[in-house]
Amino acid sequence: MTRELTPDSRRRTLTGRAGQASVPPVAIVLLALIAVLIGATLYLYMELRNTKTDMAAQFQTMSEQIAQLEGSVNRTSRVVDTSVQEVRGMVQEAESKIDQKASQVEQRVLGRTTSLAKEIEQTKTQHQQALAEVGGKITELNQVASQTDSKVGALSGRVDTVKTELTEAQAELEKAVADLKTVRGDLGVQSGLIATNSGELEALKRLGQRNYFEFSIRKTKEPQKVGRIQLRLRDTNDKKGLYTLEVMADDKTIEKKNKSLLEPVQFYVIGSKIPYEIVVNKMEKNHISGYLATPLDDEPRRAANDKP
Numbered sequence: 001m002t003r004e005l006t007p008d009s010r011r012r013t014l015t016g017r018a019g020q021a022s023v024p025p026v027a028i029v030l031l032a033l034i035a036v037l038i039g040a041t042l043y044l045y046m047e048l049r050n051t052k053t054d055m056a057a058q059f060q061t062m063s064e065q066i067a068q069l070e071g072s073v074n075r076t077s078r079v080v081d082t083s084v085q086e087v088r089g090m091v092q093e094a095e096s097k098i099d100q101k102a103s104q105v106e107q108r109v110l111g112r113t114t115s116l117a118k119e120i121e122q123t124k125t126q127h128q129q130a131l132a133e134v135g136g137k138i139t140e141l142n143q144v145a146s147q148t149d150s151k152v153g154a155l156s157g158r159v160d161t162v163k164t165e166l167t168e169a170q171a172e173l174e175k176a177v178a179d180l181k182t183v184r185g186d187l188g189v190q191s192g193l194i195a196t197n198s199g200e201l202e203a204l205k206r207l208g209q210r211n212y213f214e215f216s217i218r219k220t221k222e223p224q225k226v227g228r229i230q231l232r233l234r235d236t237n238d239k240k241g242l243y244t245l246e247v248m249a250d251d252k253t254i255e256k257k258n259k260s261l262l263e264p265v266q267f268y269v270i271g272s273k274i275p276y277e278i279v280v281n282k283m284e285k286n287h288i289s290g291y292l293a294t295p296l297d298d299e300p301r302r303a304a305n306d307k308p
Contacts, residue, residue, distance in 0.1 A: 184264075185264035185266035187266040187267070189266055189275055191277055192293055193207075211293070213227040213292040215289070216289045217233045220232070229269070231247060233245060233288055234246055238285055242258045242259065243283055244257045245278070249269050249276075264277045264279055265280075266278075272294075276293070277292070277293040278290060278293075279291055279293070
């Protein structure tokens with residue numbers, strides 16, 4: 001059976017063992033510490049050795065990498081040097097071209113400037129000449145204006161004279177017309193004013209109430225054109241003062257027989273509401289003279305009828 005140790009018995013046991021080999025407690029602690037230090041030192045030594053080995057390997061790797069980097073750097077440096085040289089060459093070439101272009105542009109600008117200066121000088125000279133010419137023209141215009149004023153004054157006097165002459169001519173025309181008379185024609189239509197001679201016919205023309213065509217016809221086989229009609233003298237009777245006449249108009253022939261001097265011989269044409277009138281104011285053997293009177297609006301109507 002196991003015997004239980006009491007505190008007193010424990011003290012006695014220890015005291016008995018101590019009496020046999022007494023070792024101080026401090027020494028024991030120191031021995032333990034020394035053992036711990038030796039273990040720790042061994043551990044640290046092993047760790048340091050491993051670390052040194054690892055570091056040596058890493059250093060070798062780093063040395064190789066550095067060598068590779070140095071090679072790359074050397075190659076890159078050579079490439080960069082080559083590129084730099086090329087760039088320098090390109091820059092120098094560009095600078096040379098720029099200098100050439102700048103020189104060319106400068107020459108062109110100088111040439112153009114010189115040309116513009118000459119053109120400006122020429123233009124200035126031309127303007128001065130033009131101004132001188134304008135000054136001369138103005139002087140001429142002033143002279144012409146002065147002469148024109150003189151001519152206008154003279155023309156005003158001439159106009160007054162013309163007005164007076166027109167007034168007198170109008171008075172003479174009215175007097176001449178007043179002496180004329182109208183009679184009833186062979187168709188029973190009241191005729192226009194009858195002119196007995198060339199002077200009175202001129203008065204009628206100036207009056208402008210009708211168109212007048214003078215004629216002088218001899219007895220022939222062929223008709224004579226008067227205005228838009230044709231006339232042919234068939235016979236004359238000097239003793240009685242009579243004549244016979246053929247009138248050809250609108251593709252028809254009308255015989256006017258035994259007509260007397262100053263008798264309005266009347267006939268109609270297509271498109272005219274007013275009759276044409278033939279007045280013979282002079283007659284000789286086989287020869288008559290006179291005029292044909294037509295309405296004023298006959299010419300436009302005739303042009304319209306003549307259209308195809």
